Amino acid sequence: MASPQSERLAIAPSPTTPGSRVLRTPLSDEAIWKRLRDAGFDEESIKRRDKAALIAYIAKLEAEIYDHQHHMGLLILERKEWVSKHEQIKASAESAELIYKRDQAAHSSALAEARKREDNLKKALGIE
Template identity: 35%
Template sequence: MWPRSEPPRKDIEDWRSFKDVGFLDDAAMEARHHQALLQNIANLEKQLFDYQYNMGLVLIEKNEWTSKYDELRQELAQLHESLNRQQSAHLISIAQVEKREQNLRNASASKKQCVLHLEKALRQTHAEREQIKLASETELADARAVAVAYQDKSLEQQGKSHAANAKLAEANKMNFEFERKLRELKYGKACLEGSVPP
């Protein structure tokens, strides 16, 4: 037979340390397991409490963010409504400005057309005035010529009238002289006949 060998010294020390801490005792092991289980339960309860507490905080924060989101959504809706009103007013203003601009263009075009018509009428009036002026000057020259001719003719007629008056006066004088001589002859004849006393 082989001689019986003794266990190593290290194994003996490990066995003693296990025995001292109770690893080789069933009751101690069960107590130790129960204590570890209670500690795990306490840790889980603490973690659950922390989780629930954090969940409460998260819910509170979620409600706050939901309220803020609703407020922001309402403000955004109001902003959109205001923006739409401003955009509509802007479009109306632009349409009014474009309408006024078109009216100004039309008025400007009408004004230019009126100016062209007025300039054309002014040129026609100026041409007519020149024609009338020329005709008037011609008529005036003709009238002056007629007046001069009439004056010359009047002077000639006046000269002829003076000559006729002179001839008439001479004829009257000669007639008077003839009548005087005729009376003298008649008187002489009468004296000769004795009908008139001497």
């Protein structure tokens, strides 16, 4: 015995796949619009509501895009600032390394000069 719900819908099972069954509708577009008109909706009011909803959704998306662009701009500025600081620190480190090597070479040279004088003094004292 068929249930009252199945009699009312009158949908017969079809040998199609479940995915294709979802795409089918037992009612035609005319029947759907007739039901909507009977319920007090007209096509123009539904289109206006859809249009208003789409306009609101587009405005929301535009606001999100604007926010993302703003934040991206801030990130780009921050990145430029960090790159600039990195370049300054890198140049400072290279300069400090050059000064260190120059001082180290001067120290080595002075040490070699002092050893040479020490050897010369030892020779001078040893000769006399």
